[in-house]
């Protein structure tokens with residue numbers, strides 16, 4: 001764990017906190033002014049920053065703003081006098097984790113710091129988990145087929161070949177296959193054979209002994225050894241040099257290999273998943289890919305559709321990536337108009353999902369307003385005439401991102417032949433597993449929850465404005481909504497209308513504010529209930545920032 005940083009010009013405060021935190025086994029570093037903190041930040045970052053609000057060398061609020069720009073996820077606690085409430089409020093607006101009124105009770109201060117530490121640790125764990133297995137969206141039938149195939153393959157250790165254009169999600173699928181396999185707790189090791197120079201590839205794959213070649217000063221384990229007990233993902237397998245193909249074939253046949261310069265045969269228990277954007281049959285015909293290796297790898301083949309073959313997924317992916325980019329950059333997520341989405345859906349995306357992800361990142365940084373309009377799209381995209389003009393499926397918009405089927409569902413049914421076809425006798429064993437596809441509805445329902453876009457935590461007007469629009473709140477747990485596209489308004493909207501009518505007709509003041517508070521309170525309450533009080537997770541599920549949820553909980557008095 002990184003140290004706690006304390007910034008205060010008052011030496012006695014620093015002393016008291018240092019001692020109290022040291023007693024609790026926290027490492028502490030103290031500063032007497034914000035300037036020193038900023039220069040220390042060039043070298044390292046703390047776990048939590050605790051800062052006074054008024055200091056000779058600059059204000060704590062300014063420091064907070066600067067720190068947040070560099071480390072959006074870092075919890076900052078601002079110490080302030082009771083009398084200084086305005087400053088405390090601006091601290092929250094600047095994204096402080098909490099404020100600590102002075103004079104403070106030392107155990108309470110320590111407890112607050114501990115809570116900030118816990119939250120930041122939990123967030124990094126969540127982030128790691130997400131890094132391991134990012135969310136995978138797809139409502140298009142072709143993607144639902146892929147999810148079904150993943151579910152179907154989940155009890156199996158069979159070799160899989162994933163084909164699809166660059167950026168279509170092959171690695172994501174490989175990770176999902178690994179995660180949902182019996183070896184899901186083992187390592188997932190990926191290697192892109194096209195990205196590594198030919199001379200180094202062999203030692204990357206199989207490792208080398210000390211002194212095996214100039215520069216090999218220590219023994220190094222290769223990816224096969226690293227992946228022992230797990231999955232080795234061989235990306236761009238079509239580009240593997242011919243002589244290495246022979247070595248790879250040998251490992252796949254008898255499980256044995258030698259480190260470069262080594263004489264001791266090694267064994268590694270590895271499941272291989274390979275991927276390529278090339279036509280391997282063609283490469284075999286050209287004599288650049290070994291036919292026997294092709295058959296060995298091609299036991300089950302999964303074909304990932306290009307994004308232009310599943311344009312209906314573009315809106316949900318766009319909202320998802322806008323949220324993701326905003327989170328990474330520590331800003332509010334941008335929303336996007338239907339017209340802009342239609343324009344995006346008409347684009348062919350030669351770089352597939354990766355390209356759309358980059359576009360969303362660009363929009364988060366470059367689009368001039370909070371709501372992205374068609375004219376704000378990147379110039380290279382606007383320069384191309386849409387190849388189709390699809391109309392946006394507003395009513396049937398998915399309420400929540402579909403996620404991978406977590407469990408292999410059990411019912412009859414096989415993999416679509418085009419999608420996952422046993423290409424050699426080895427594949428036939430699969431059909432005996434009896435694990436069968438999860439339905440699209442189950443896959444979506446397993447994660448439930450709110451739409452990734454549309455809810456603006458800052459602007460209550462915008463949040464309410466989203467009710468009848470894209471996505472709506474169909475996935476809100478505990479409501480009867482969610483069927484999407486059913487005739488008539490959803491039951492809770494009918495209730496809302498009745499309540500609004502009653503308040504308006506009776507001349508109640510601040511109707512907007514009252515209802516918005518109830519709406520937000522209910523959302524947060526439900527999310528906290530689902531996450532058993534874990535705020536960061538609740539914020540994540542709601543698609544709002546950690547600071548926003550903390551502020552809202554305070555404002556709405558949900559603390560106790």
Ligand SMILES: Nc1ncnc2c1ncn2[C@@H]1O[C@H](COP(=O)(O)OP(=O)(O)OP(=O)(O)O)[C@@H](O)[C@H]1O
Pocket residue numbers: 134135136137138164165166167168169170171172173235277317353354357
């Ligand atoms: N269905 C999806 N839902 C969400 N994100 C996706 C989806 N498909 C792809 N992505 C994202 O798009 C990016 C590219 O995906 P990935 O690296 O898996 O593609 P790839 O086909 O392996 O690319 P390459 O062939 O260039 O290696 C990643 O950031 C991935 O998380």
